[in-house]
Amino acid sequence: MSESVYPHPIIAREGWPFLAIAILIALALTWTGLWLLAAIAWLGVAFIAQFFRDPPRTVPEQANAVLAPADGKVMLVERTRDPYLDRDALKISVFMNVF
Structure with a gap:
C-alpha cells in the first residue's frame, strides 16, 4: 500500500457554500445576542463540517485495488x-x- 496521501481540503468543496452560510447565520445570531438560537446555529455549523469532512486517505497503488x-x-x-x-x-x- 502506498504511503502517499492525495491532496485535498479538510472540508469537501461541495460543502463550502453550506458551511459558509451556516457560519454567517451563526455569527449574525451571536452578534444580535440571540444566544439560544446562536448555540443551535453553531451546532448546525459543527454538524455541516462533520458531514462534509474529507479526511486524508492512503490510496493503494495496486491496479485491481478497491477504494x-x-x-x-x-x-x-x-x-x-x-x-x-x-x-x-x-x-x-x-x-x-x-x-
Missing part, C-alpha cells in the same frame, strides 16, 4: 446484474454514518 467511496460499514456484497451496462457485476453496499 471505498465513503466512510462506513460494508453491509452487503453480492453478485447481481448491472441494469445500465447489462452485464454481471459485484454489488457492494456501504452504510454511511454521519458521525
Whole structure:
C-alpha cells in the first residue's frame, strides 16, 4: 500500500457554500445576542463540517485495488446484474454514518 496521501481540503468543496452560510447565520445570531438560537446555529455549523469532512486517505497503488467511496460499514456484497451496462457485476453496499 502506498504511503502517499492525495491532496485535498479538510472540508469537501461541495460543502463550502453550506458551511459558509451556516457560519454567517451563526455569527449574525451571536452578534444580535440571540444566544439560544446562536448555540443551535453553531451546532448546525459543527454538524455541516462533520458531514462534509474529507479526511486524508492512503490510496493503494495496486491496479485491481478497491477504494471505498465513503466512510462506513460494508453491509452487503453480492453478485447481481448491472441494469445500465447489462452485464454481471459485484454489488457492494456501504452504510454511511454521519458521525
